[in-house]
Amino acid sequence: MRDPRSALAETVSWIDLLLTDGRTREDVLDLRELSVQSGVPSELITVLLDGDEAPAEDISERIISRIVHLRETRLRPDGTRHSYEEIASSFGASRASLSNMVNGRRKADSGTGTRPARSGGPLASTQAGIERFFFGEPNGWLSAEPETALNDALQPVLAELRTSAGDTVGADRAVALRAAAALPPDKWQLLQGVIATLEKQVRNELGQG
Incomplete structure (x- = not known):
C-alpha cells in the first residue's frame, strides 16, 4: 500500500504540471470545496498542499469531528441538518447513543465535561452505518488520514485538468x-x-x- 503522503505529493505534482496558460493552484483549487469533500479543515489543506506533515491527531477525535462535519455540510434538501435519530435509526442504533458519543466527546474536548474512560473511537459498525447513510456505502471516509482524504478529493480536479489537456x-x-x-x-x-x-x-x- 502506498504511503498517503507520497500519493498526495504525486497528485499535487501532476496538478502543477498540468497547469497551463499562467494558471496557478489558486485558480483550480477551491479550498472550501476541498474541505467539504475531504473533511479536512481548509487551513490544514494549505499545509498539506505545501508538502508539510499533518500534526498528530487522535483517530477518535478525527472520526467525531468528521461526523459533525457531515451533519453540517451534507444537508437535507430543505437546508436543515439530518437529526441524530434519523442517522442512527438507519443502521439500527439509538439517537441517544449517537448523540452522546458525539456530544460527550466534544464536551470533554472543550473542558466542560469529563472525557470518557475508554479512548477508542466509535465501533466499526457505527462508522460503517454513518458512512452508508451519507455516501451509500462504507468507504472509510470517517477515519481516513488527512493526506488520503485530500488526495481523494483532488482526483476530480486532476481528471478535469487531464481532460482539458486532451486525451x-x-x-x-x-x-x-x-x-x-x-x-x-x-x-x-x-x-x-x-x-x-x-x-x-x-x-x-x-x-x-
Whole structure:
C-alpha cells in the first residue's frame, strides 16, 4: 500500500504540471470545496498542499469531528441538518447513543465535561452505518488520514485538468515533455542517454541496426 503522503505529493505534482496558460493552484483549487469533500479543515489543506506533515491527531477525535462535519455540510434538501435519530435509526442504533458519543466527546474536548474512560473511537459498525447513510456505502471516509482524504478529493480536479489537456495519453506525454524540459543539464544528458539506448534497442528489434 502506498504511503498517503507520497500519493498526495504525486497528485499535487501532476496538478502543477498540468497547469497551463499562467494558471496557478489558486485558480483550480477551491479550498472550501476541498474541505467539504475531504473533511479536512481548509487551513490544514494549505499545509498539506505545501508538502508539510499533518500534526498528530487522535483517530477518535478525527472520526467525531468528521461526523459533525457531515451533519453540517451534507444537508437535507430543505437546508436543515439530518437529526441524530434519523442517522442512527438507519443502521439500527439509538439517537441517544449517537448523540452522546458525539456530544460527550466534544464536551470533554472543550473542558466542560469529563472525557470518557475508554479512548477508542466509535465501533466499526457505527462508522460503517454513518458512512452508508451519507455516501451509500462504507468507504472509510470517517477515519481516513488527512493526506488520503485530500488526495481523494483532488482526483476530480486532476481528471478535469487531464481532460482539458486532451486525451490521457496525450496529456501524459505533454507533462513528460514539460518535466523533461525543466531538468538540469546533468539529468537531461542522462535522459538523452536512456532515449538513445531505447531507440537503438527498437532498431535492433526491427532489423535496422
